[in-house]
Amino acid sequence: MRPVAVAGIGKTAFGAFPDRDLRSLAVEAGQKALENGHANASQVEAFYLGNFAGPSFTGQNHLAPYISTALGITGVPATRFEAACASSGSAFFHAVSAVAAGLYDIVLVTGVEKMTSQPTPKVTEILAGAGDGCGEVRAGATFPALFAMIARRHMYQYGTTREQLAAVAVKNHQNGAKNPLAHMRKVITMEQAMKGKMIAEPLTVYDCSLISDGAAAVLIMPLERASEFTDKPVRVLGIAQTSDHVALDEKDDITTFRAVKTSAAKAYKMAGVQASDIQFAEVHDCFTIAEIIAIEDLGFVPKGEGGPFSLAGGTCLQGERPVNASGGLKSKGHPVGATGTGQICDVVEQIRGQAGERQVKRNSLGLAQNLGGSGATSVITILGAA
Amino acid sequence: MSELGAGTIYTETVVYSPPEAYVNDVPYQLAIVELGAGRRVTGRIDGERVQIGDRVQFAEYRNNVPFFIKQS
Numbered sequence: 001m002r003p004v005a006v007a008g009i010g011k012t013a014f015g016a017f018p019d020r021d022l023r024s025l026a027v028e029a030g031q032k033a034l035e036n037g038h039a040n041a042s043q044v045e046a047f048y049l050g051n052f053a054g055p056s057f058t059g060q061n062h063l064a065p066y067i068s069t070a071l072g073i074t075g076v077p078a079t080r081f082e083a084a085c086a087s088s089g090s091a092f093f094h095a096v097s098a099v100a101a102g103l104y105d106i107v108l109v110t111g112v113e114k115m116t117s118q119p120t121p122k123v124t125e126i127l128a129g130a131g132d133g134c135g136e137v138r139a140g141a142t143f144p145a146l147f148a149m150i151a152r153r154h155m156y157q158y159g160t161t162r163e164q165l166a167a168v169a170v171k172n173h174q175n176g177a178k179n180p181l182a183h184m185r186k187v188i189t190m191e192q193a194m195k196g197k198m199i200a201e202p203l204t205v206y207d208c209s210l211i212s213d214g215a216a217a218v219l220i221m222p223l224e225r226a227s228e229f230t231d232k233p234v235r236v237l238g239i240a241q242t243s244d245h246v247a248l249d250e251k252d253d254i255t256t257f258r259a260v261k262t263s264a265a266k267a268y269k270m271a272g273v274q275a276s277d278i279q280f281a282e283v284h285d286c287f288t289i290a291e292i293i294a295i296e297d298l299g300f301v302p303k304g305e306g307g308p309f310s311l312a313g314g315t316c317l318q319g320e321r322p323v324n325a326s327g328g329l330k331s332k333g334h335p336v337g338a339t340g341t342g343q344i345c346d347v348v349e350q351i352r353g354q355a356g357e358r359q360v361k362r363n364s365l366g367l368a369q370n371l372g373g374s375g376a377t378s379v380i381t382i383l384g385a386a
Numbered sequence: 387m388s389e390l391g392a393g394t395i396y397t398e399t400v401v402y403s404p405p406e407a408y409v410n411d412v413p414y415q416l417a418i419v420e421l422g423a424g425r426r427v428t429g430r431i432d433g434e435r436v437q438i439g440d441r442v443q444f445a446e447y448r449n450n451v452p453f454f455i456k457q458s
Contacts, residue, residue, distance in 0.1 A: 125405035136428040139451045140401060140408050140416050148399035149418060156397075156438045201400040249418045249426040254397065 001100045005226040005233040005386055008037020008219030009345040014183040014212045014333030022051075022058050022114035026067045029215035029338075030110045034071075037219035038229045041072035045104035048095040049080045050088025050111035051337035056126045058114050067110065084130035085286060086241075087111065088216070089340025089370030089379030093241040095220060096381075105221050111341035112215035123211050127336070130373040132247035144208055146248050146374045147287035148200035154255045154289060155202070157304070162202055164307030166193035168288040169206045169330055171316055176327020178357040183212045183333030207288040212333030216342035223386060234348045237365075238271030238382035240264075246376040257375035260297040264369075267380040275299030278382070279362040280321065280350060282343040284371035285328040291315075294369050295323060298380075322360045325350065340379060343368035347383050390444035390452055393419040395436050396426060417442075419454055429454050 010032025012025050026049070034041060047068035055061045064078035081091040088111025095109045115123055124142050131137045131146060154160045170193055176182040188206060196204030219229075226233035244259040245251050251258070268274060275298055283298070285291035292306035300321055301309045309315065315323035326332045326346040329339060347366040349355045355363075370379040398417035401408075408414070415431040419442055429452035432445055442454040 121404060121406040121409055124403065125407065128405050136416075137405075138449075139428045139430055140404065140411065140414055141428060142401060142403065142405055144403060145399050145401045145416055148401075149397040149416070152399060152438060153397040197402075198400075199403045201402075203399075247428070249428045254418075 002102060003223035004096050004099045004220055004236045005223040006218055006236065006344065006348050006383070007221055007226050007229040007233055008033040008039060009348050010036055011181055011216045011342060011345050012214050013181045014214035014335055016116040017213045018116070020213060022054055022060060022112055023067055023070055025114060025213060025215040026110050026112035027070050029112070029217040030071045030108055033108060033217035033219045039106060039219055043106045044073045044076065044108045046076050046098065046107045047073050047078040048091040048107065048109040050091035050340055051080055052082060052084055052087045052113060053126050053129065053336070054114065056129065057118060073108065083377040084372035085284065085336050086340055086370045086372030086377040086379050087337045090241055090377060092218060092340055092344060092381065093239055093379050096236050096239050099220055099222060105225060107220050108217060109220065109341055110215060110217040111338040113335035113337035114213050115211050115335060116213050120211070135247050136249060142200065144200040144203055144287065147289055148203045149248065150254050150374070151202055151289040154293065157255055158307070160292065160307040162194060163190070164292065164311045165207055165288040166190050167311040168285065168291045169193045172285060172324050172328040172330040175317060175325050175358055176331025179327045179332055182327045182331050183210050184331050203287060209286045209329035209334035212335040214333060214335035214338045216338045216345050218341050218344050226386065232352045233386040234351050234383050235386040236381060237384045238267035239380065240266035240270065241377065241379045242266070244376050246373055248374045251375070255293065256303070257293060257297055257371065257378060259375055259378035260294065260369065260371065263378040263380040264298050267382050271382040273365065273382065277365060278367045279365050280325060280360045281323050281367040281369065282326060282346050283323055283369040285324055285330050286334060286371065290371065291323065291328065298367065298369060317358060317360065325355065325358045325360050340370040343370055344381060351383060351385055390421060390427065392441060392443050392457065393421040395438050395440045395442060396420045397438060398431070398436060417454070427452055
């Protein structure tokens with residue numbers, strides 16, 4: 001297996017962009033990643049696209065060649081990966097695997113989602129397509145409802161509180177306010193977070209990530225060739241994707257995501273590191289409870305300690321282990337198919353020391369955790385200075 | 387469709403922001419019910435609200451969705 005490096009990154013702003021279509025967002029991010037990695041479209045040997053529900057949100061299908069050709073990438077494999085909210089994390093995992101195996105050298109991975117052209121009940125229904133349509137979804141489960149049931153059980157088993165959930169939202173908005181590309185650059189108070197409009201008890205609107213449009217792209221290549229393209233290569237030290245049941249009622253214990261634990265264990269082993277070595281992370285805070293469970297499953301804190309650690313400020317920008325310095329899905333936004341590659345871009349920026357006001361101090365080893373559905377897909381990536 | 391019998395609430399929520407198909411039902415309570423022998427099912431709660439640990443009784447299927455009611 002060859003070592004793989006990230007040579008270029010490109011992000012659009014995340015937000016509600018009524019005048020932008022899916023392809024123009026993906027092309028903007030892709031072009032930025034190529035420019036950032038000093039590469040031409042003609043050098044790209046394969047195009048990997050992460051997208052959850054472009055056909056449902058926009059009516060457009062056959063998205064990978066639709067986007068790659070608009071970027072000037074022709075005559076090479078162009079394939080879409082769908083793994084719910086982990087779509088572009090999965091595309092990235094498979095792209096890294098192919099480069100590591102020696103199948104290609106220069107590969108562009110792009111994630112995109114265009115969500116805001118549909119009304120909220122329709123968006124809710126499309127997102128619910130990532131659940132079990134013959135069980136929980138038919139009974140009326142939405143994604144907020146599934147994570148609300150997870151939160152209730154976590155509260156019951158570990159004493160996690162509403163205040164601890166709110167602390168995650170407040171912290172991520174503090175970070176997102178410093179991110180020029182974030183969807184909601186707004187600081188919120190504990191009181192606001194606690195008293196938000198109820199979506200699914202006990203989760204309020206401030207516990208839920210945003211419905212966003214956006215795209216993010218990553219240019220990868222073998223580490224040995226990265227110096228031809230950039231003086232700031234970032235190495236993929238460990239990466240793993242694992243899976244679990246789609247239906248929440250088929251999981252033994254819903255207060256933990258088994259796929260996160262198994263993929264993290266594999267990625268740590270591949271990188272030759274332990275959880276305690278990871279200096280900062282971008283985690284999948286689709287809901288506040290998901291960030292609390294993520295830091296537990298990643299081994300940053302013991303099981304059940306995610307809430308108290310968050311409330312005590314352990315995950316703040318200046319804390320012991322900064323989590324979601326970008327603002328996370330909560331404040332940066334969650335254009336579902338773009339979230340995985342967006343996290344990779346954010347970790348790379350930190351390692352390069354280019355994160356501006358949200359730069360973390362200890363920045364040589366970072367992790368991205370991308371979750372699909374209520375834990376049926378997990379992709380963990382560990383990145384470090386090359 | 388089988389009778390599901392009695393069970394215990396494993397977890398629950400009350401939904402206020404529904405998918406398109408259920409806009410007329412909100413707010414509604416959704417729960418995962420433990421039926422014994424490790425078997426769980428996701429269904430709806432009719433009538434009185436329930437909490438984790440409460441005992442419930444299967445009432446009926448409506449459009450293939452199991453509905454439960456709190457045991458008195």
